[in-house]
Amino acid sequence: MKKAVILLSGGLDSTTCLAIAKEQGFIPCALSFDYGQRNNYELESAKKLVSVYQVKDHKVIQIDLRTFGSSALTDNIDVPKDTELESNKIPITYVPARNTIFLSFALAWAETLNAYDIFIGVNALDYSGYPDCRPEYIKSFQDMANLATKTGVENEQQLIIHTPLIHLTKAEIIQKGIALGIDYSLTHSCYDPSATGQPCGHCDSCQLRLNGFLEADYKDPLKYQD
Amino acid sequence: MKKAVILLSGGLDSTTCLAIAKEQGFIPCALSFDYGQRNNYELESAKKLVSVYQVKDHKVIQIDLRTFGSSALTDNIDVPKDTELESNKIPITYVPARNTIFLSFALAWAETLNAYDIFIGVNALDYSGYPDCRPEYIKSFQDMANLATKTGVENEQQLIIHTPLIHLTKAEIIQKGIALGIDYSLTHSCYDPSATGQPCGHCDSCQLRLNGFLEADYKDPLKYQD
Numbered sequence: 364m365k366k367a368v369i370l371l372s373g374g375l376d377s378t379t380c381l382a383i384a385k386e387q388g389f390i391p392c393a394l395s396f397d398y399g400q401r402n403n404y405e406l407e408s409a410k411k412l413v414s415v416y417q418v419k420d421h422k423v424i425q426i427d428l429r430t431f432g433s434s435a436l437t438d439n440i441d442v443p444k445d446t447e448l449e450s451n452k453i454p455i456t457y458v459p460a461r462n463t464i465f466l467s468f469a470l471a472w473a474e475t476l477n478a479y480d481i482f483i484g485v486n487a488l489d490y491s492g493y494p495d496c497r498p499e500y501i502k503s504f505q506d507m508a509n510l511a512t513k514t515g516v517e518n519e520q521q522l523i524i525h526t527p528l529i530h531l532t533k534a535e536i537i538q539k540g541i542a543l544g545i546d547y548s549l550t551h552s553c554y555d556p557s558a559t560g561q562p563c564g565h566c567d568s569c570q571l572r573l574n575g576f577l578e579a580d581y582k583d584p585l586k587y588q589d
Numbered sequence: 590m591k592k593a594v595i596l597l598s599g600g601l602d603s604t605t606c607l608a609i610a611k612e613q614g615f616i617p618c619a620l621s622f623d624y625g626q627r628n629n630y631e632l633e634s635a636k637k638l639v640s641v642y643q644v645k646d647h648k649v650i651q652i653d654l655r656t657f658g659s660s661a662l663t664d665n666i667d668v669p670k671d672t673e674l675e676s677n678k679i680p681i682t683y684v685p686a687r688n689t690i691f692l693s694f695a696l697a698w699a700e701t702l703n704a705y706d707i708f709i710g711v712n713a714l715d716y717s718g719y720p721d722c723r724p725e726y727i728k729s730f731q732d733m734a735n736l737a738t739k740t741g742v743e744n745e746q747q748l749i750i751h752t753p754l755i756h757l758t759k760a761e762i763i764q765k766g767i768a769l770g771i772d773y774s775l776t777h778s779c780y781d782p783s784a785t786g787q788p789c790g791h792c793d794s795c796q797l798r799l800n801g802f803l804e805a806d807y808k809d810p811l812k813y814q815d
Contacts, residue, residue, distance in 0.1 A: 431697050431698050431700075459696075459700035460696040460700060463737045464694060468690060472685075474657075474686060500733070500737055503733040507689070512685065512686060
């Protein structure tokens with residue numbers, strides 16, 4: 364069995380990604396980030412998930428993306444509610460270069476583990492319009508990664524960035540996850556939860572999640588604020 | 590005048606890079622890392638340099654690359670001394686994916702600054718055989734960066750990774766820096782300095798530096814241990 368590094372935020376997508384990596388026979392090594400996000404419920408979910416799904420190797424990297432600012436996920440900027448999701452504009456919840464930073468750490472860990480597989484739960488259909496969720500971006504990161512490390516110099520094995528959700532709708536992701544036995548009550552998606560961690564039901568992330576459950580014909584096990 | 594993000598370690602190369610960016614008319618925004626390196630003299634040099642060269646914007650990012658281990662620069666592994674530099678083998682001082690992580694943070698900062706220029710002092714001639722110092726790696730990172738950010742989606746301006754030293758010998762770098770008025774006594778290059786910060790004179794980095802000064806026909810202003 365080969366090891367794979369799984370980027371695990373604790374949200375619906377990355378949790379499904381973890382289950383898919385396990386289904387494909389990889390030993391998952393989960394990587395999460397405490398990056399100065401305004402709420403820590405997602406990270407708490409990630410910790411619960413690795414415990415429930417018996418992931419032996421879990422690292423939480425401390426980085427402070429508030430240093431650069433300019434996102435509603437890290438700064439004191441209002442999270443937009445009930446917005447039109449089909450707009451082509453990049454929303455204020457976008458965190459500059461976040462996936463590039465996360466994948467760079469995953470690359471560093473993969474290299475020290477002698478692992479050649481990284482999983483990231485990006486999705487190009489029901490997503491929030493972030494540039495670093497697009498297939499052409501992921502392909503380009505993979506090309507770069509294969510030049511960045513010892514792998515690219517000393518041997519022929521290629522590193523692969525796996526994106527098993529990239530062409531799925533949110534409903535299909537949920538159906539896949541339920542088929543793999545995921546307990547979605549353990550996951551957290553909301554950008555702007557209450558002080559006790561209850562999801563708002565109105566931010567982009569909640570809207571995508573709720574629409575996904577509706578379309579998949581399952582009930583979201585989370586309790587929403589209203 | 591346009592802003593540019595300059596990766597500034599406090600070593601000879603990145604300091605020369607800073608001077609070149611200023612010469613080219615950029616407003617330098619210097620980015621340094623406290624990444625769990627075994628000695629902090631380089632970072633102290635970076636702080637002195639931004640003060641002496643009046644760089645107004647300097648950020649020091651705290652990340653802990655010891656989390657992943659496997660480098661003599663972060664772990665309790667002996668730094669090799671008096672080694673043959675022409676070998677094609679990647680040395681133990683290589684830190685997995687370090688430049689990829691550094692450039693990813695530079696990309697995040699550039700995006701929030703609305704800057705489209707990043708300077709990194711990598712060098713493909715007199716270097717230590719690191720995969721992430723090669724021109725093909727840098728080109729590939731630039732391609733990826735242009736897909737990773739708002740820039741790649743919302744407008745046509747391309748981000749450029751500047752590598753003004755990439756095809757220079759260490760002697761040429763030193764000559765260029767002296768012509769630009771750099772005081773190299775403020776820089777630090779040694780991988781394994783004494784407790785008081787004196788360079789060893791025998792690690793790969795000291796050897797490259799000393800050979801560079803010899804070839805450039807200047808005296809290195811640093812005091813070595815022997």
